[in-house]
Amino acid sequence: MTLSEKDIPVQQHDDAPGPSAHVRIVLVDDHAIVRHGLRSVLEREDDLEVVGEAATAAEALAVVERTEPHIVLLDLKLSTGDNTEGLQLCGQLTEQHPDLGVLVLTTFLDGGLVVDAIRRGARGYVVKDVDTTELVRSIRAVARRESSFDSRSAAAMVQSMNASAQEPSLTERELNVLRQLAHGLSNRDIGARLFISETTVKFHVRNIMRKLGAATRAEAVYEASKSGLI
Known part of the structure; x- marks a missing residue:
């Protein structure tokens, strides 16, 4: 889907x-x-x-x-x-x-x-x-x-996902945000860990979702796992 x-x-x-x-x-x-x-x-x-x-x-x-x-x-x-x-x-x-x-x-x-x-x-x-x-x-x-x-x-x-798709082009910052998403962290917690604002996190999350063709944060993690990004 x-x-x-x-x-x-x-x-x-x-x-x-x-x-x-x-x-x-x-x-x-x-x-x-x-x-x-x-x-x-x-x-x-x-x-x-x-x-x-x-x-x-x-x-x-x-x-x-x-x-x-x-x-x-x-x-x-x-x-x-x-x-x-x-x-x-x-x-x-x-x-x-x-x-x-x-x-x-x-x-x-x-x-x-x-x-x-x-x-x-x-x-x-x-x-x-x-x-x-x-x-x-x-x-x-x-x-x-x-x-x-x-x-x-x-x-x-x-662990249940296999890398099967071509790796999308994500920036290093987007990859860092994506790794935190995989742990289920909120935007606020991600910002605190990466020393960036919550607004900046939201911006990166939206870009990640767009690049991965995902409709939700959870689906972005799923698609990233299939692509071998995390």
């Missing part, structure tokens, strides 16, 4: 949650005890609000339609017979609600699944044993329309 950069802008949309607004979250997991635990953890944060829960794909589609969340925290396994039913749901949700941020939260650590989730519109991927601080950071990043991965998911994704 190849998308143009204009299809999914990097900058925050007008209807994205502002700095003081609550991030509205729907939890999708087939285990009630997991949803209860996530709700308890997330609602300790002043800026996070769980507005709905679902155990099945059908329930999730209905709850999202009714509650209009900013984020869906999505498990990939929603039934005993299919380990990746959540992938299909991810595609449905992002197709029906283009402004929705889907963050996969699952037990499956597989680079192919990470890539497939990205292809279906997910903005992030973290494993369930991630610590609370990292999970909250990822939710806030996705709410800002950034991509977010825990370190193991990012590594699994990179």
